[in-house]
Structures are given as C-alpha cells and as structure tokens.
Amino acid sequence: MYTEYEGIIFDMDGTLVDSGRLHQNAWTQALNQYQIPINFALMRSLAGVPTKETVDILVKHFDLNIQASSDEINEFKEAIVKETIHQYVKPTKLAEFARDNAGKRPMAVGTGAYTAEAKHILEICGLTELIDHLVGADQVKNPKPAPDTFLRCAELMKVKPEKCIVFEDAPAGMQAAKSAGMFVVDVLEVMQIKNDYFLE
Incomplete structure (x- = not known):
C-alpha cells in the first residue's frame, strides 16, 4: 500500500488518533x-x-x-x-498501517498540537515506538496550513518532500502537505476515518 513513497507522515488528531x-x-x-x-x-x-x-x-x-x-x-x-x-483518546485503524511499516520506512507525526501533548497522546495510544520523529506546532515558525511542519518531518526522516506521503483529515493539513510538494491522502475519503469533532 503506497509502496512508491519512501517516507510516511501522519497528522495526529483525527488521523492516527481518535481525539475529536x-x-x-x-x-x-x-x-x-x-x-x-x-x-x-x-x-x-x-x-x-x-x-x-x-x-x-x-x-x-x-x-x-x-x-x-x-x-x-x-x-x-x-x-x-x-x-x-x-x-477520550484511542488509535484509529491507520495505526495498523503504521505497525505494518514500522522498521521498513521512516515515519513521522506532523501535528498542530504542541509537542509535549502530542507525546503524551501517542504514549497513551501505544504508538510511540512506531514513530521515528514527532514535529509539533511549537517546533516550527509557521504551523499548518503552512508547509513547515511537514517539511521538517521530511528533513528529519532524510527523505525528499516529493517522496513523502501524508495522511490527513483536516483542510489546513491537506493544504500544508500540498504546499510541501507531498502526496496527501484524505483519510475520511479513502479510509472512512471520521474525526468526531464539532459535528452538527
């Protein structure tokens, strides 16, 4: 699945983790x-x-x-x-994809959350050992929808942006991934992962 990409980047909230x-x-x-x-x-x-x-x-x-x-x-x-x-928090079904790729391709989380909170959430969900790098909003000058978060992930993984795939649920994150020159997967559309967050 998506084997043509060398580096895998996950958004956290609403994508890798159900935290809406x-x-x-x-x-x-x-x-x-x-x-x-x-x-x-x-x-x-x-x-x-x-x-x-x-x-x-x-x-x-x-x-x-x-x-x-x-x-x-x-x-x-x-x-x-x-x-x-x-x-409230638990992993989404995308965690299985992360487990399948652990140790095979570098993986990073690029999130709009702050790093300390993101680390805590990943620990609670048992996902910490799967992720090679974590980039929170406090690590970049311009957070999402700017591309900085995902570009920093690529830099840490030592993978060119165009060789990265990003899994996202939010418009701001999808814009960030596209601006970074990366292929982006809308997890709602492709995997039916729905972020239960301020739904009418």
Whole structure:
C-alpha cells in the first residue's frame, strides 16, 4: 500500500488518533469560560490549527474585546486536555498501517498540537515506538496550513518532500502537505476515518 513513497507522515488528531471528543470538550469549556461564541462549522474548519492561532482567529472573527491573552486561554484549554485525556483518546485503524511499516520506512507525526501533548497522546495510544520523529506546532515558525511542519518531518526522516506521503483529515493539513510538494491522502475519503469533532 503506497509502496512508491519512501517516507510516511501522519497528522495526529483525527488521523492516527481518535481525539475529536477530547478537544471538543476542552474547547467548549475554554470558550464558555472566556465568553467566546462557539460556531461548530467554524471550529471544524480550524481543525489542525494550533490553539493560540485558533483563539486569535476566533477573536477577530467575532470582533471580540477580551482581556485574556491567547496564552492564558491556551493554558486553560490544555489543562482540561491533560485532566480528561485518558477518557477520550484511542488509535484509529491507520495505526495498523503504521505497525505494518514500522522498521521498513521512516515515519513521522506532523501535528498542530504542541509537542509535549502530542507525546503524551501517542504514549497513551501505544504508538510511540512506531514513530521515528514527532514535529509539533511549537517546533516550527509557521504551523499548518503552512508547509513547515511537514517539511521538517521530511528533513528529519532524510527523505525528499516529493517522496513523502501524508495522511490527513483536516483542510489546513491537506493544504500544508500540498504546499510541501507531498502526496496527501484524505483519510475520511479513502479510509472512512471520521474525526468526531464539532459535528452538527
């Protein structure tokens, strides 16, 4: 399966890991705490965008004047994620593909989550030993939808971007992969992996 590609890159949330409810719950509590409106379609469109950037987009979109910084809101949300993580996360069926390729081709996770949280989630799901490299949003200057995350994955794997395949579920991530010159698989369309995140 996809044997023509030398390096494999996975998005994490909604792709390699089923964590939609984890983030929906944390976001719902955080947005209610800071009186930011919740628009399901908008939140879903921002899947894959890091927390602080998402807050900035929401504040601008709703033309809000809030006292809290995006850092404070990020810390509030991440605290809820840490408290509830074991209740919600589990691997998707893409984990089988990762197991089949372990030790055969280099594999990386390129995520919009921050590195510490991503490491924790991969550990809980028993996926850490399968992944050679992890690139979180805090490791790059421009996170998704910019290509930096996936280009850094390719660099760490020592594989040319055009020889990489990316598995993604979110528009921001698919745009990032295409901008990086990589082949991208929409896991919903191809594998019926549906991210249960702010669904109507």
